[in-house]
Amino acid sequence: MKIIISNSSQEPIYEQITKQFKDSIIRGELSPGEALPSIRNLAKQLQISVITTKRAYEELEKEGFIETVGGKGSFVSGQNKELLKEIRLKAIEEKLAEAVMEGKALDISLSQLQDMLQLLYEEGE
Amino acid sequence: MLNLVLKDILIQKKSFLIALIYSVFLFAIFSNEVFREAVYIMGTVAIAYIMVVTSNAYDDKYKSEIIVNSLPVKRKSVVLSKYLAAAVFVAVGLIVVGTVGAVIIIAGIPLPVRYINLYDTVFALSLVALLASLYYPLYFRFGYALSRMINMVLFLALFFGPSALVGYVRQNADYGTAQQLAVCLQDFPSWALGTSVLAAVMLLTVVSALISLKIYETKDF
Amino acid sequence: MDNILEIRNLKKDFGDFALKDISFSLEKGYIMGFIGPNGAGKSTTIKLIMNLIRRDAGEIEVFGLDNREHELTVKERIGFVYDESHYYEELTINEMKRIIARFYKQWDDSIFNKYLREFGLQPDKKIKNLSKGMKMKFSLAAAISHNAELIIMDEPTSGLDPIFRNEILDILRDLLQDENKGVLFSTHITTDLDKAADYITFIHNGELVLTGSKESIIEKYGVVKGGQELLDRDTRKEFLGMRETGFGFEALTGNVERVRKLFGGSVIIERPSLEDIMLYTVRGSANA
Numbered sequence: 236m237k238i239i240i241s242n243s244s245q246e247p248i249y250e251q252i253t254k255q256f257k258d259s260i261i262r263g264e265l266s267p268g269e270a271l272p273s274i275r276n277l278a279k280q281l282q283i284s285v286i287t288t289k290r291a292y293e294e295l296e297k298e299g300f301i302e303t304v305g306g307k308g309s310f311v312s313g314q315n316k317e318l319l320k321e322i323r324l325k326a327i328e329e330k331l332a333e334a335v336m337e338g339k340a341l342d343i344s345l346s347q348l349q350d351m352l353q354l355l356y357e358e359g360e
Numbered sequence: 361m362l363n364l365v366l367k368d369i370l371i372q373k374k375s376f377l378i379a380l381i382y383s384v385f386l387f388a389i390f391s392n393e394v395f396r397e398a399v400y401i402m403g404t405v406a407i408a409y410i411m412v413v414t415s416n417a418y419d420d421k422y423k424s425e426i427i428v429n430s431l432p433v434k435r436k437s438v439v440l441s442k443y444l445a446a447a448v449f450v451a452v453g454l455i456v457v458g459t460v461g462a463v464i465i466i467a468g469i470p471l472p473v474r475y476i477n478l479y480d481t482v483f484a485l486s487l488v489a490l491l492a493s494l495y496y497p498l499y500f501r502f503g504y505a506l507s508r509m510i511n512m513v514l515f516l517a518l519f520f521g522p523s524a525l526v527g528y529v530r531q532n533a534d535y536g537t538a539q540q541l542a543v544c545l546q547d548f549p550s551w552a553l554g555t556s557v558l559a560a561v562m563l564l565t566v567v568s569a570l571i572s573l574k575i576y577e578t579k580d581f
Numbered sequence: 582m583d584n585i586l587e588i589r590n591l592k593k594d595f596g597d598f599a600l601k602d603i604s605f606s607l608e609k610g611y612i613m614g615f616i617g618p619n620g621a622g623k624s625t626t627i628k629l630i631m632n633l634i635r636r637d638a639g640e641i642e643v644f645g646l647d648n649r650e651h652e653l654t655v656k657e658r659i660g661f662v663y664d665e666s667h668y669y670e671e672l673t674i675n676e677m678k679r680i681i682a683r684f685y686k687q688w689d690d691s692i693f694n695k696y697l698r699e700f701g702l703q704p705d706k707k708i709k710n711l712s713k714g715m716k717m718k719f720s721l722a723a724a725i726s727h728n729a730e731l732i733i734m735d736e737p738t739s740g741l742d743p744i745f746r747n748e749i750l751d752i753l754r755d756l757l758q759d760e761n762k763g764v765l766f767s768t769h770i771t772t773d774l775d776k777a778a779d780y781i782t783f784i785h786n787g788e789l790v791l792t793g794s795k796e797s798i799i800e801k802y803g804v805v806k807g808g809q810e811l812l813d814r815d816t817r818k819e820f821l822g823m824r825e826t827g828f829g830f831e832a833l834t835g836n837v838e839r840v841r842k843l844f845g846g847s848v849i850i851e852r853p854s855l856e857d858i859m860l861y862t863v864r865g866s867a868n869a
Contacts (some may be wrong), residue, residue: 367680371680
């Protein structure tokens, strides 16, 4: 996987890292049980502080994306419900975003789009 | 501590060559009737002195005491190693001068030279101990440059002091007392005189080392 | 107690300069950047840690041990690099190494030789013939070849070009793959630390300005930019240091949240670099 850090972004570096890991996990680039690079190694490679990578991993752990086994390192969690939900939500979001983009390109207003969505939603029931 | 002494030797390998060349010159110039008794002592003291000053000069030039005192060494060891180094340098001096003297005799070079003896050894060691005892506290207190100047004065005082003292005694003390003292000293067996001089110098060295330790212990680099 | 270095209420008075009540600590496994302008007291602090200077008051513990009481044990486990070479320059690299190596029980020639090769240093070259960068590399090799746990560096990068500086930082990061080690790195070139440091301690005029993880500092501090009309006696007090121009002001705050509440959208708040923090603080204290 790739991780790209922007030093000029207003977004804190640890958040940039967590986000990119989450994306990779959701997209399935990192599969459950797969080992993440060690905190120190990642810091070294990204040329950032160990504290930053540590914090990023802590966030990921808190949100259930990874598990840390003392002395062995961190691994991608077996998928739990919340995580799966988030993954699906993410996928939906992406598709909606695509639709919105398409709509904007054709100068379709928000209310028109909302109508379309409502129609589709009700149709499915 | 031996590591520190070894360091003082290793940083001045050139001094050994200088000592050797110096010895050859020494015999060439001073092997006459006046100086023949003193030549080994003069040579040894000079070599030890050069080596002490050279090792301190390097320490001063690069402020290497900063490195030395950052290594796992106690300040106490740094101070004592300097005294020990002076003794080692005397040994170096004795070996170099003694060997050059012996070579001159064996090679049959026509100079009035005798072999080095115990008397030379004791005398040279005492003299260097005396000089070092005066020099080191000054060195540790005032640093290399200033101590060297003071040392020069000491050196001259040591050379000219005794004769000045004798002159003073001759002029001021009544002749009888002085003569009595001289006779008294003459009666003293030479081994006893040597031993007491050595003992006095050792005592002085111990006092000097204690003063140096005290000075160095509170020094800031 | 996992602090590799702990300094409490350290004081030293030289008459014309005094180190006043410095306290900070470094957990093992991390790099601490020790910053401040020239003459701030960085070298004095480092010399106090190395016991090259006698402290007037306070405590210094290295590996949990008093640095004077356990001087030998402590120094055996420290690797030091100073801003200038204090080695005997007439000696070759190898000769100097032999002198140093004898003092350390844990000296490892294979590590030293590995670094020599990596740095492109020739062992039979005299130290006085090395460039400043090369001397620094030799110092570094000598400092990390006895399995030191704490590396103390006093301005190791001053006068070196960015490529050298980056190499040194890479080596430190390599060392810190071992989480039992720690690095205290003093510098006035703070850009070296923007990337590498985990913790920052900033001193100025012999006084502690701030100490903490770089992340928390960068989050708490901010460079605020806005128009002159926002400044009055009260709002000025919010800033640690300021630069005013005909077009507006730029200032440093130590409390981004507060400034955000106070000024709302009328100012721009940027993440500060360590240099920003240092420059504005020094300027602020000069104006005060």
